[in-house]
Amino acid sequence: MSLLAEVSALDSASSDAAVSEKAAVTESAPVSDSALDTESAKAPLVSLSALTKSFGDLPVLKGIDLEVRPGEVVSIIGRSGSGKSTLLRCINQLEQHDGGAIHVAGKLLDGSEMDAAALAQDVGMVFQSFNLFPHKRVGENVMLAPMLVKGVARDVAEREAREMLAKVGLGEKFDAWPSQLSGGQQQRVAIARALAMHPKVLLCDEITSALDPELVGDVLKVLEQLKREGMTLILVTHEMNFARDVGDRVIFMHQGRVHESGDPATLFANPATEELRQFLGAVL
Amino acid sequence: MIDFTLWDILRNLLLAARWTLALSLIAFIGGSLVGLALTFLRLTRWPGAALFCRLYTELFQGTPLLMQLFLAFFGVAVFGLDVSAWTAAAVALTLFSSAFLHDIWRGCVEAVPKGQWEGARVLGLGYLKTMRHIILPQALRMAIAPTVGFSVQIIKGTALASVIGFVELTKAGTMLNNATLEPFTVFALVALLYFAMCYPLSRLARHLEARLNVTAR
Numbered sequence: 070m071s072l073l074a075e076v077s078a079l080d081s082a083s084s085d086a087a088v089s090e091k092a093a094v095t096e097s098a099p100v101s102d103s104a105l106d107t108e109s110a111k112a113p114l115v116s117l118s119a120l121t122k123s124f125g126d127l128p129v130l131k132g133i134d135l136e137v138r139p140g141e142v143v144s145i146i147g148r149s150g151s152g153k154s155t156l157l158r159c160i161n162q163l164e165q166h167d168g169g170a171i172h173v174a175g176k177l178l179d180g181s182e183m184d185a186a187a188l189a190q191d192v193g194m195v196f197q198s199f200n201l202f203p204h205k206r207v208g209e210n211v212m213l214a215p216m217l218v219k220g221v222a223r224d225v226a227e228r229e230a231r232e233m234l235a236k237v238g239l240g241e242k243f244d245a246w247p248s249q250l251s252g253g254q255q256q257r258v259a260i261a262r263a264l265a266m267h268p269k270v271l272l273c274d275e276i277t278s279a280l281d282p283e284l285v286g287d288v289l290k291v292l293e294q295l296k297r298e299g300m301t302l303i304l305v306t307h308e309m310n311f312a313r314d315v316g317d318r319v320i321f322m323h324q325g326r327v328h329e330s331g332d333p334a335t336l337f338a339n340p341a342t343e344e345l346r347q348f349l350g351a352v353l
Numbered sequence: 354m355i356d357f358t359l360w361d362i363l364r365n366l367l368l369a370a371r372w373t374l375a376l377s378l379i380a381f382i383g384g385s386l387v388g389l390a391l392t393f394l395r396l397t398r399w400p401g402a403a404l405f406c407r408l409y410t411e412l413f414q415g416t417p418l419l420m421q422l423f424l425a426f427f428g429v430a431v432f433g434l435d436v437s438a439w440t441a442a443a444v445a446l447t448l449f450s451s452a453f454l455h456d457i458w459r460g461c462v463e464a465v466p467k468g469q470w471e472g473a474r475v476l477g478l479g480y481l482k483t484m485r486h487i488i489l490p491q492a493l494r495m496a497i498a499p500t501v502g503f504s505v506q507i508i509k510g511t512a513l514a515s516v517i518g519f520v521e522l523t524k525a526g527t528m529l530n531n532a533t534l535e536p537f538t539v540f541a542l543v544a545l546l547y548f549a550m551c552y553p554l555s556r557l558a559r560h561l562e563a564r565l566n567v568t569a570r
Contacts, residue, residue, distance in 0.1 A: 161475055189477025200472030204490050214476035217486065259472075266476060 112175065114139045114270055114301050115160060120169035122155055129155045131325035132169065137270070142292075142302045144312035144333070147322035148348060153305045156322070157272050160303070161192040174269055186218045193268030197275040199255045201247040201262070207234065208243040211262045218266070226265075233261035237291050253284030260291055271295065273304040289315075309353055313337050321345045357533045363542055369525030370546050376511045376521060377550075379443045381504055384450025391455040396462070396484060406455065413452030419513050421445045426517040442514035450507050457499050461492040498562035505551045505558075512547075522546055 113136035120133040129152045137143050145153045158164040160171060162178055162185075171178040174191045202210050211230035215221040221229075234240050237257040239250075247255055256276055263271060273292070277285045289311050296302060296315060306312055312319050313333040321329040321336070323344045329336065337353075340346045395406045413421065426441035436444075465488050473483040515524035526543035530536050 163471055163474065185474055185479055186477040189475060192475070194475040196468060196472065198468050200466075200468040202469065202472065202487055204494065213486065214478065217482050218477035262476070 111138055113137060113172075114141075114174060115303065116170075116172040117156075117160070118170050120156070120159060120166055120171065122152075122159060122164060122166045129325055130159070130166070133325075133327055135320065135327065137301060137303060139269070139301055140299045141318065142296050142316045143304070143318045143320060144316040145303065145305045145320045145322060146307070146309070146312060146348070147328075151322040152325045153322045154274055157194075157274050157303065157305050160270075160272060161188060161194055163194075189214065189218060189266055189268070191269050192272060193263035193266055193270070194272040194274065195256070195259050195263050195276045197278050199247075199252070199259045199279075201255055201259055203247050205247075206243070207239070207245050207247060207250070207258050210247065210258060211265050214262070215265050230261070230265060233265050234258070236264070236294070237261045238287065251284060252280045253287045256280065256288050257291055260288075260295075264295075270301040270303060273302060273306070275305050275307065277306070277308055307352065309337070309349075321348065323348075357529070357535075359538070362529055362533065362535075362539055365529055366522060366525055366539075366542055366546055369520060370522045370550070372519070373508065373511050373521040373523075373547075374550065376442055376446065376514060376519070377504070377508045380446035380450045380507050380511070383443065383447030384454050384507070387447060387451035388454030388458060391451065392458045392462070395455075395459060398480075406459070410452045410456050413449050414456070418445070418449050418510055419516065421449055422513055422517055438514070438517050438519040441517055442511070442519045446507065446510060446514070449510065450503075453503055453506070454500065457503060458492070458496050461496040461499075462488060464495055465491045494565050497565060498558050501554055501561060502558035505554050508550050508554075509547065 115135070115137040117133050117135040120130055120135075121128070122130040131152075133152075133156060135143075135156075145156065147153050155164055159166045160173065173188070176191070178188070201207075202213070205213065208227065208230050211233055212223070212226040215226045215229065216223060231240065231243055234243055237260055239254060239257055239261070242250065242254065242258070247258065250258065256279075259276075260271075277288050280288065285308070289308065292302060292304070292311070293315050304312075304316075316333050318330065319333045319336045320327055321340075321342075321344075323329075329340065329342050329345050336345070337349065340349055391406050391409065394402050422442065422445045425445040426436065426438060429436055429441075469487050469491070470483060473487045478487070511521055512523040514521055515527065518524070520528075522543055526539050530539045533539060
């Protein structure tokens with residue numbers, strides 16, 4: 070009993086500023102619409118202004134302004150080629166933007182050779198193709214970055230990895246190989262792996278698109294749980310039901326611009342532009 | 354004329370086969386070391402490193418091994434260097450093997466999917482940590498089968514060392530043929546001995562390929 074208490078004391082002592090900040094966010098996360106007013110007074114966690122990006126001669130992002138506040142769940146929808154994945158990849162600098170500014174947690178990403186280790190502690194990402202490390206067991210996949218990037222001790226990292234895996238419903242898969250898991254399970258491991266770095270915002274790039282339909286639900290359930298815990302989520306998604314039922318805000322991108330945005334209920338019920346109407350007609 | 358029994362021929366060929374094996378081993382080990390150095394040089398991303406490695410590879414892949422042996426043996430004599438057939442064969446085969454092994458290993462590093470780089474990058478791993486913990490372990494796995502497969506090419510390549518007077522299996526075969534005038538027997542035995550050395554390696558390569566593929570992902 071006393072040993073347990075010691076362990077948890079150690080745990081909280083070793084947790085860094087990112088964790089305590091996240092805990093603070095969790096406490097003050099909006100529980101009802103009336104809390105939204107105090108929420109909007111907070112500084113944005115992710116802020117994009119006049120963001121531009123081209124691939125060669127092809128402009129992909131033509132000036133994006135977007136602010137995401139702590140605890141918000143923002144869904145980005147749009148046709149393929151509308152720039153939504155590129156937008157997401159600029160936020161964690163997998164793509165370098167050409168113009169405009171990106172602030173994450175108050176820090177300017179200036180497009181120069183930047184510190185991946187520092188950014189990874191603010192921004193986590195989950196990919197459509199999972200990108201688990203096939204030569205490492207599930208547990209090691211989750212433990213790797215905390216140990217290598219943050220210098221967390223192995224036993225601490227392992228305990229936390231088990232926690233994260235339990236959180237996504239895969240507590241018993243710690244010693245499995247990624248190839249032994251279904252797509253839905255692999256994607257949940259990828260989420261656990263991203264969470265192990267305690268990011269302030271989690272980017273999800275079409276994370277259910279490669280999954281069989283019956284496996285999508287498990288992954289979305291994990292996202293819902295993360296939202297309840299106050300995690301900030303930015304997702305590029307084709308899951309319109311999820312965007313409507315769980316998301317706080319929907320961004321419709323069209324030809325490299327934010328064409329329309331607003332709260333999901335209004336946006337899906339009364340699309341203001343012809344492009345969104347057509348898009349919704351095609352996907353719903 | 355001395356009468357050669359079948360056993361006499363086989364015994365002499367077996368003795369010569371030791372030198373084929375020794376030369377193959379030297380070429381494989383030397384080629385691995387140089388090839389590894391080239392691969393790491395390329396991975397440093399130093400300016401010019403990739404170009405140097407590419408030129409090196411194309412030079413040795415784009416010229417016949419026989420010419421490389423001639424240059425290593427007769428060519429350097431022009432500069433007043435007197436090299437033994439042993440040294441010339443070892444150097445030429447080492448350089449030749451290193452070019453191919455480097456090319457195989459470079460391909461394996463590049464064959465690791467881009468998503469692995471991105472997965473590591475978003476977790477905060479830098480270039481060196483990603484290489485060491487994510488890319489190289491997977492590349493190594495992929496490299497094993499083609500590397501073993503290439504060792505077969507090295508063994509057969511040593512046959513060319515016979516033309517600069519290095520007495521290995523093929524040279525011993527021609528000498529025995531001259532003495533016995535039984536080309537079919539002699540060269541059939543030579544071929545059989547090469548096969549006995551190469552076949553197990555081919556089988557091993559195929560076995561490794563099948564096994565490593567199943568568990569890879």
